[in-house]
Amino acid sequence: MPDAAEEIVPVAARRPWDLSMLGPYFFILPAVAVMLAGLVYPVIQAFYLSFYDWKIGTDFDDAPYVGLRHFIRMIGDEDVGESIWVTLKFGFWTISIEMLLGVSLALLLEKPIRGASVFRTIFILPLMVSPVVVGLIWRYLFDARIGWINYYLGQIGIEPQVWLGDADLAFFAIVFTDIWQWTPFIFIIVIAGLQALPSEVLEASKIDGANWWQHILYVKLPMIRSILLIALLMRLIDVFRALEVMYILTGGGPGRATELLSLHIYNRAFDTQQLGYASAISVLLIVIVFFLSYGILKMGNPLKEKADI
Amino acid sequence: MSGVQLVDVTKFYGTVNVIPPLNLSFDEGEFVVIVGPSGCGKSTTLRMIAGLEPVTSGMIRIAGKDVTWARPKERDIAMVFQSYALYPHMDVAGNMSFALRLAGTSKEEVARRVRAAAEMLELTEYLERKPKDLSGGQRQRVAMGRAIVRDAYCFLFDEPLSNLDAKLRSTMRTELAILHKRLDRTMVYVTHDQIEAMTMADRIVIMEQGHVQQVGTPREVYNNPRNLFVAGFIGSPSMNFLDAELQDDELRVTGQGFDLPLPPRLHEAAQGHGARQVIVGLRPEHFAARHAGGGTEASFLAPVDLDVKVAEYIGSSQFLAADIGGRQVSAAIEVGPDSAPLTSGTYLFDTNRVYLFDKTTGDAIA
Numbered sequence: 001m002p003d004a005a006e007e008i009v010p011v012a013a014r015r016p017w018d019l020s021m022l023g024p025y026f027f028i029l030p031a032v033a034v035m036l037a038g039l040v041y042p043v044i045q046a047f048y049l050s051f052y053d054w055k056i057g058t059d060f061d062d063a064p065y066v067g068l069r070h071f072i073r074m075i076g077d078e079d080v081g082e083s084i085w086v087t088l089k090f091g092f093w094t095i096s097i098e099m100l101l102g103v104s105l106a107l108l109l110e111k112p113i114r115g116a117s118v119f120r121t122i123f124i125l126p127l128m129v130s131p132v133v134v135g136l137i138w139r140y141l142f143d144a145r146i147g148w149i150n151y152y153l154g155q156i157g158i159e160p161q162v163w164l165g166d167a168d169l170a171f172f173a174i175v176f177t178d179i180w181q182w183t184p185f186i187f188i189i190v191i192a193g194l195q196a197l198p199s200e201v202l203e204a205s206k207i208d209g210a211n212w213w214q215h216i217l218y219v220k221l222p223m224i225r226s227i228l229l230i231a232l233l234m235r236l237i238d239v240f241r242a243l244e245v246m247y248i249l250t251g252g253g254p255g256r257a258t259e260l261l262s263l264h265i266y267n268r269a270f271d272t273q274q275l276g277y278a279s280a281i282s283v284l285l286i287v288i289v290f291f292l293s294y295g296i297l298k299m300g301n302p303l304k305e306k307a308d309i
Numbered sequence: 310m311s312g313v314q315l316v317d318v319t320k321f322y323g324t325v326n327v328i329p330p331l332n333l334s335f336d337e338g339e340f341v342v343i344v345g346p347s348g349c350g351k352s353t354t355l356r357m358i359a360g361l362e363p364v365t366s367g368m369i370r371i372a373g374k375d376v377t378w379a380r381p382k383e384r385d386i387a388m389v390f391q392s393y394a395l396y397p398h399m400d401v402a403g404n405m406s407f408a409l410r411l412a413g414t415s416k417e418e419v420a421r422r423v424r425a426a427a428e429m430l431e432l433t434e435y436l437e438r439k440p441k442d443l444s445g446g447q448r449q450r451v452a453m454g455r456a457i458v459r460d461a462y463c464f465l466f467d468e469p470l471s472n473l474d475a476k477l478r479s480t481m482r483t484e485l486a487i488l489h490k491r492l493d494r495t496m497v498y499v500t501h502d503q504i505e506a507m508t509m510a511d512r513i514v515i516m517e518q519g520h521v522q523q524v525g526t527p528r529e530v531y532n533n534p535r536n537l538f539v540a541g542f543i544g545s546p547s548m549n550f551l552d553a554e555l556q557d558d559e560l561r562v563t564g565q566g567f568d569l570p571l572p573p574r575l576h577e578a579a580q581g582h583g584a585r586q587v588i589v590g591l592r593p594e595h596f597a598a599r600h601a602g603g604g605t606e607a608s609f610l611a612p613v614d615l616d617v618k619v620a621e622y623i624g625s626s627q628f629l630a631a632d633i634g635g636r637q638v639s640a641a642i643e644v645g646p647d648s649a650p651l652t653s654g655t656y657l658f659d660t661n662r663v664y665l666f667d668k669t670t671g672d673a674i675a
Contacts, residue, residue, distance in 0.1 A: 200394035203361050208408035208455075209382035218407075222398040 043286060049279035056273045063276070070280035080281060082256055083264035084288075090171070090260055091239040094178040098235060101179070102186025103228070107216060109187075110194045120191070124184040131181070135248030138177045139164070142249070167257035170250050174258050177245055182238070186231050193227035194220065233296045240289050261285055311337040311373050313358060313463055313495055318367030320353055320519075327353055328519045330367065335497060335512075337372075340489045342498045344506040344542070345516035352467055354516070355499045359465050360384050372462045384463075387456035391468040393448045395440040395455075401427075402436040405454045426457040429491070446477045453485075457492070466498040470505065482508050503543050507531065515539050537588065537671035540664060546593045546628065548664070549638040553589040555579050555665075562589055562663070566634020569611050569660050575674075579665055582674045590664030593628070596640035597657045610657040615640060620650040627651050 050070055054063035074080050105123070109116045126134070141147050142163035150160040163169045197220065205219040221228070243262045246252060252259030252267065259267070265285065269278035313335040320328035328350050335341045343351040356362035358369060360381035369377045376384045387408075395404050402423055409419045427433045430450040440448055449469060456464055466485075470478045486509050489496055500506060506513045507527045515522045515530060515538070522542075523535040534540035540548045553564035555576075562569050562579075569589070571579070579587065597610065615631040615638070629640040629651060642651060665674040 198392065198394065200390040200392050201396060203359075203381075204388070204390060204394040204455075205396070205407070206361070207359060207381045207386065207388045208459075209411045210407075214411060218411075219396060223396075225398070 046279045046282045046286070049276055050283050051276070053274075053276045056270070056275055066276065070277045071283075073277070074280055074284060079256065080261075080264065080284075083259050083261045086171075086256070086259055087240065087261040090175060090178070090242075090258075091236060093175045094182070094239065095232065095235050097175075097179050098183045098186050099228070099232065101183045102231075103190050103221075105183070106187050106190035106194055107220070110191055124188055126181045127184045127188070129181070131244035132248060134177065134181050135245040138173070138180075138245075139249050142173050164250050165254055167254055170254060170258050174246050174249060177249060178242065181245070182235065186235070189227055189231045190224065193224035197223055229296055229299060233293055236292055236296065237289055240285055312339065313497065314368075314370040315354070315358070316368040316370070318354075318357060318369060319365045320350070320357060320362070321365045326519070328357075331519070331521065333514060333521065333524070335495055337495055338493050340486075340496045340498065340509060340511045341514060342500060342506040342510035342512075343514045343516060344500055344503055345522075346501060346542070348518075349516040350519040351499045351501075351516050355465055355467055355497060358384075358463075358497060359386055359388050385461050386463045386465055387459040387461035388465040388467065389449075389452045389456050389469045391471055393440070393452040393469075393472075395448060395451055397440055400437050400439055401432060401443070401451050401454075404440070404451055405458050408455070408459050422458045422460070423454075426454045429457065429488075430454050445473055446481070449473060449477075449481060453488070457488070461494070463495045463497065464492075466496065468500050469498075471500070471502070478505075485509055504545060507543065513543075515542060517542075533673070534590075534664065535673055537590075537666050540590050540666070540673070544592055544594075546639045546641060549591045549593065549633075550666075551589045551591065551633065551636055551638070552668070553587055555585050555587055562587065562665070564589060564634065565636065566632075567613050569613070569658065569663060570609065571663060572609060572661050575663060575665060579674055582667065584667060584669075584674075586668045587674065588666040588668050588671075590666060591638065591658060592662060592664075593639045593641040595659045595662040596629075596642055597659065598642050598644050598651070599655055599657060609660045611660050612655045613658045615653060615656050617651060617653045620652070622650065 051065060051067060052060070052063040053066045053070075054060055109120055109123075129137075141149050144150060144160060144162045144165065147163070149163065154160060161169055163173050201223070202215070202219065205215050210219060239260075241262055242260055243266060246258055246260055246263050247266070250258040252263045256264075261281070262285070265278045265281050268274050268281065313333075315331055315333045318328060318331045319326065331354065333354075343354060345351045353362055357364050358371070360376065360379060360383075364377060367377070368375055371384055371386065396407065399407065405423045405426060406419045409422060414422075423436070424433070427436055430453060432447070432450055432454055435443060435447060435451075440451065443451065449472075452469065470481050473481060482505060485498075489509075498505070498509065510527055512524060512526055513530050514524050517538050523530055523539045525533075530539055530543050534543060534548075537550065541550070551564050551567070553562045553567075555562055562571055596613070596615075599612075613633065615629060615633060617629050617631045618637075619630040621628040621630075624646050626641050626643050627648070627650070629642060631638055631640060631653070640656065642656070644651065666672065667674055
């Protein structure tokens, strides 16, 4: 009979050549590699470049080291300040309206009413369209001479507008286009959250006497609070990333009326060839997004709050 | 007429009729348990009373008012759900006071009622906790507390104990019974567990496939089951059923492996019924070991041979899985905690406790 003590060998020591222990690391390796290559490396690179005054087409080795000069310059740069202001304005209007519309539509269409599923499908189509195509579609729709919007406004007796040539109207146009494309995103996330709510809790609130409005305000919305915060966070990050649609629709104009921070960075980097300075503004953008995201995530635990009506 | 009444209530899902015309009447202050297997329509019935499920036809009255088409909040009811259905974002006090706050009750009154209910349910120290920080039993109490503070006319319970472990379930059964005595409100309780029904109910409604099989006190449904379904459903372990034949001129019923004398009242009923082929019902707990003696004056013990397959020791009794004439039966024999495992042999059966059922209809013969 074999000695029992001899059989008890630590798992790791039993087969030192056993590669199966590396299995989990092997499987997450692609994701880690993509994260490093696609996220961490560009951030480090942007940070690194922000200390140099490098122009495209010149040898990087010849680029002079400028230390914090780009960052100091940024403080007094009115163009940067203006594009941050445009971005915040754009974010405020788009996210507020998208959240309001997306949540309202999700609340209306979550029930299995006739035609809801068809509408749901149609409604999410804008999400499937590439931002470049969205930009082109709306550029033609908003076109002052051949655009459908002016055509239909004309049908009801309204004068044609120079949608993309007037500062206020162009800003309205980019807000409207963003709402058109991204409200479905809020809608999908919220409707998924609503449909996952336990039916008995919702029934309990009916028995407790909640009317339609109280039912939504005190039970449904608080229960999907974390989902709403995630949707808000993702949209906020998107606002600071938004580039393609504005690039095609208005190019940031007229003047700088629709030049969001990301577009401003792009223009600095590739129009005026100030890659180092553009990188410094990118670092600022990363810092802004980081703090906004952190703030939202700090609000993120819906179960921490005391319920009160 | 006060209490709760269902008059010719039906329920269809599409073309499927899940509740054929149903007539039930519960008295004010009564604790009624609706019991039946899964899919028998008991929860649908409760949800129709609550107003969470619209009736297809018929009328529901609560406290004398026709509430058939009233919304749940207009019915003066409180409900405890199987999953507790607590609001996860509110603390215990928030959960318990939600209905009162919606109704615009003053802050002082809300606080007073929440405090009183919390004391009754021993929840005072948990008032500021969220449901996720509570155990299953505590959540169950909060769900009950939420119902109690309403001071509703009628309390509805939808399998509220089925998520609890056996020990806690037993404790909560007792607490519910005490609560009913204290509140003196009409309570309608749905469960598939006949023990809950037997221990708590003033009256039991036994349902199968939407039909009410019997309504009666726990004693009535146990002692005088109306048919095979009720006899098999009420009692634990379940009643044994054996094919048998009535002897014409003798007070006996015989089947494969047994021959039992019948008490005169049962024999007369059987004679009046006319059928010779019957089903005999024997409750496991009415078997006894041979040394049990002659029993009480009213009892009449007859020998029965049991071919014991397994004897399960549960302390003061042993559960036997055995055969009578090749048919499997179960028996619960009281033999005391120190007895050896029981073996095959001759046991006794109290023939005053024999049940006879019509073989065709399944109805009781008595």
